[in-house]
Amino acid sequence: GNSVTQMEGPVTLSEEAFLTINCTYTATGYPSLFWYVQYPGEGLQLLLKATKADDKGSNKGFEATYRKETTSFHLEKGSVQVSDSAVYFCALRALQGAQKLVFGQGTRLTINP
Amino acid sequence: NAGVTQTPKFQVLKTGQSMTLQCAQDMNHNSMYWYRQDPGMGLRLIYYSASEGTTDKGEVPNGYNVSRLNKREFSLRLESAAPSQTSVYFCASSEEAVYGYTFGSGTRLTVV
Numbered sequence: 730g731n732s733v734t735q736m737e738g739p740v741t742l743s744e745e746a747f748l749t750i751n752c753t754y755t756a757t758g759y760p761s762l763f764w765y766v767q768y769p770g771e772g773l774q775l776l777l778k779a780t781k782a783d784d785k786g787s788n789k790g791f792e793a794t795y796r797k798e799t800t801s802f803h804l805e806k807g808s809v810q811v812s813d814s815a816v817y818f819c820a821l822r823a824l825q826g827a828q829k830l831v832f833g834q835g836t837r838l839t840i841n842p
Numbered sequence: 843n844a845g846v847t848q849t850p851k852f853q854v855l856k857t858g859q860s861m862t863l864q865c866a867q868d869m870n871h872n873s874m875y876w877y878r879q880d881p882g883m884g885l886r887l888i889y890y891s892a893s894e895g896t897t898d899k900g901e902v903p904n905g906y907n908v909s910r911l912n913k914r915e916f917s918l919r920l921e922s923a924a925p926s927q928t929s930v931y932f933c934a935s936s937e938e939a940v941y942g943y944t945f946g947s948g949t950r951l952t953v954v
Contacts, residue, residue: 772946773932773945778942829900835885
């Protein structure tokens with residue numbers, strides 16, 4: 730079946746550090762891939778997406794590249810801020826079947842000033 | 843602001859009680875979803891509705907029922923609440939899943 734695996738959290742960094750959150754997936758064909766962010770007490774918000782191999786999604790300084798050869802969609806940011814503290818979810822939408830997303834378990838990120 | 847509205851935001855139930863979680867969207871989306879969020883397990887799909895008049899089971903449907911009342915509204919019902927249903931419940935909607943979902947702010951449910 731389709732599945733998403735994220736790096737174990739929590740992740741704690743200092744402000745202006747480089748961020749990588751790993752995400753790998755299992756799916757047939759070429760799924761669409763997403764990163765969502767959840768701030769404390771809120772619902773999930775779409776951060777970025779990529780719909781085909783080698784696409785790069787980007788938003789608010791975050792980037793992720795769809796790597797078909799390694800079935801990965803790692804999230805990166807060059808210089809994190811305290812306001813980036815949140816839980817980050819990787820997700821996929823398979824080509825077959827109904828239009829629903831499969832989520833990873835989430836990675837909690839804390840940025841210290 | 844346009845979006846997905848969930849009510850209530852918080853609820854405490856006793857084991858065996860019933861309740862309905864309400865969800866409404868004003869974006870004219872065809873598809874709606876109910877997920878539950880538990881620590882370390884991400885979001886798991888309970889039920890979804892691909893279009894008005896249709897509903898289908900997701901990954902964890904046991905103990906829940908849903909109603910797609912119209913295009914805007916999609917409710918989730920717990921007929922006899924159990925402590926294992928203590929969770930945060932999110933409703934979401936989408937026009938096409940490739941564009942991503944819009945989520946509500948969640949309902950935090952505690953069953954004692």
